[in-house]
Amino acid sequence: MDTPTTHREGRGGPRTISPAEKAQARQVPLRRVGRLFAPYRWQLATVTAIIVASSIVAMASPFLLRAVIDRALPERDLTLLSRLVLGMVAVAVVTAALGVVQTWLSTRVGQQVMHRLRTDVFAHLHRQSIAFFTRTRTGEVQSRITNDIGGMQTVVTSTATSIASNLTTVVATAVAMVALSWRLSLISLVVLPPSIWLTRRVARMRREITAQRQRELADLNVTIEEGLSISGVQLSKTLGAGGALVDRFAASSARLVDLELRSDLAGRWRMASMSVIFAAIPAFIYLGAGLPGAAGTLSIGTLVAFTALQGGLFRPLMGLLDVGVSVTASMALFARIFEYLDLPVEVDDPADPVDIDPRRARGHVRIEGVTFTYPGSDTAALAGITLDVPAGTGLAVVGHTGSGKSTLAALVSRLHDPTAGRVTIDGVDLRDLRLTDLAAVVGVVSQETYLLHTTVRENLRYARPDATDGEIEDAARAAQIHDLIAALPDGYDTMVGSRGHRFSGGEKQRLAIARTLLRDPRVLILDEATSALDTETERAVQRAFDELARGRTTITIAHRLSTVRDADQIAVLDHGRIVESGTHASLLDRAGRYATLAA
Structure with missing residues (x-):
């Protein structure tokens, strides 16, 4: 340490x-x-x-x-x-x-x-x-x-x-x-x-x-x-x-x-x-x-x-x-x-947690005046961020590399706690929820996919140990990866290899998407989740996401603006601050930072 x-x-x-x-x-x-x-x-x-x-x-x-x-x-x-x-x-x-x-x-x-x-x-x-x-x-x-x-x-x-x-x-x-x-x-x-x-x-x-x-x-x-x-x-x-x-x-x-x-x-x-x-x-x-x-x-x-x-x-x-x-x-x-x-636990369960039923969560996310500074840094990675994401809607966060997009996603999944402000789901501060309850409500697919050195089936079941084979296959179909798995010599019993190196980057990300969807979270965070996919596969996965996003709150972190055009709201980050927000059309009409990124 x-x-x-x-x-x-x-x-x-x-x-x-x-x-x-x-x-x-x-x-x-x-x-x-x-x-x-x-x-x-x-x-x-x-x-x-x-x-x-x-x-x-x-x-x-x-x-x-x-x-x-x-x-x-x-x-x-x-x-x-x-x-x-x-x-x-x-x-x-x-x-x-x-x-x-x-x-x-x-x-x-x-x-x-x-x-x-x-x-x-x-x-x-x-x-x-x-x-x-x-x-x-x-x-x-x-x-x-x-x-x-x-x-x-x-x-x-x-x-x-x-x-x-x-x-x-x-x-x-x-x-x-x-x-x-x-x-x-x-x-x-x-x-x-x-x-x-x-x-x-x-x-x-x-x-x-x-x-x-x-x-x-x-x-x-x-x-x-x-x-x-x-x-x-x-x-x-x-x-x-x-x-x-x-x-x-x-x-x-x-x-x-x-x-x-x-x-x-x-x-x-x-x-x-x-x-x-x-x-x-x-x-x-x-x-x-x-x-x-x-x-x-x-x-x-x-x-x-x-x-x-x-x-x-x-x-x-x-x-x-x-x-x-x-x-x-x-x-x-x-x-x-x-x-x-003796190490202190920086992100831990609260002493008096709020009881929630993850299956009944609506998924209304609010980010209220959030500021976050990494330990040892003098510069805030995020400063004064306020966003309201109603249940069932989609928020897209865009910006140049280093603007704070992934940090914002990490705060919503409580990988970090805000230095100031708070993040809530259905009006409850994330710090008042048990970590297991929060993990059942918020699902994350990140740009860095990690697969265990075991079979495809066990990698997917890691997200939900009680999942049936049928549910595993349904999640794989939704992530547009079932046909590829079925074509393998051992199908779902194929060993993925150390860190999943036998699969391509796009295949690993689709497996990660299937693994997260198997949990059926009410809030879905996609942190550059389609960054390693080719254009054709990206379209297929995006169609699956469009279908699955119904009734689910989705926060998408993206570089490719083609994946966020249909978001209910788009927030543009620059050096940890929101410089623009609105819909795709309204932001293009302003001819501001978003329009520059889209050019």
């Missing part, structure tokens, strides 16, 4: 701080992350209980081992030995079974959190205004949903259970070690303070690298989106820019390789040092046990059981420290996701 950039001093002078970097700098409170798990508190409580039970059961093993070495084997007590061995096997079976249940529950909760997070981000972004998408790279949006949320998966699905499991194991192991020998425990636990200190340093390093890596992934996503789409491939081939595009992708990928290596190696030497220290501790324990002052104070069984516990302490302790590193590093990802979730 676009926000003002700031500067800070660096070794090479002032450096621009991008909006993305500022997003990473935001501190995300752990409490907010924890709220993601709030709906699953009981499942997590169950998982925690299982983990605690598993850890307590597992702690029986070293005491069974001590009994085997100190009693069963020296005394050759086969009965006791059999019981102790069966106890060890039972501990292994119980802990394994509890581990399976715990993994299933924790993974299920984690995946539900991931699903909710993905869905919330997608739904929130879908509510954003057109202005947001015009200033945001498509690849950036996709990267937030796929790469950023995907990067959080391990943290979200396993962090809570990993903390509970490792913490419980560490505490239980420490208690068991103290129970066996508090003196040896002091030797083993002396490494904890340096371990925590080193972990905090590694966590900070990885957080910074994670932020850089996600920005690089977003850039890579943008390159893929721009370079491998149909339009992008056509552009690069016709401009001979394929080599430069590949070089750009390779450079971004190389930077990503470097960041991945730095992320994986961050703190490895420090962690390796801790591994060496933990491995050396048993040697010091054996040395301490062999010193003259300690001779006879520890049994062999106690010593073996203690070293087994001490060896088992390393894995959960390092796991607990690693979780801290992962959580800290993942805060960069949470910052990027929460940045999108």
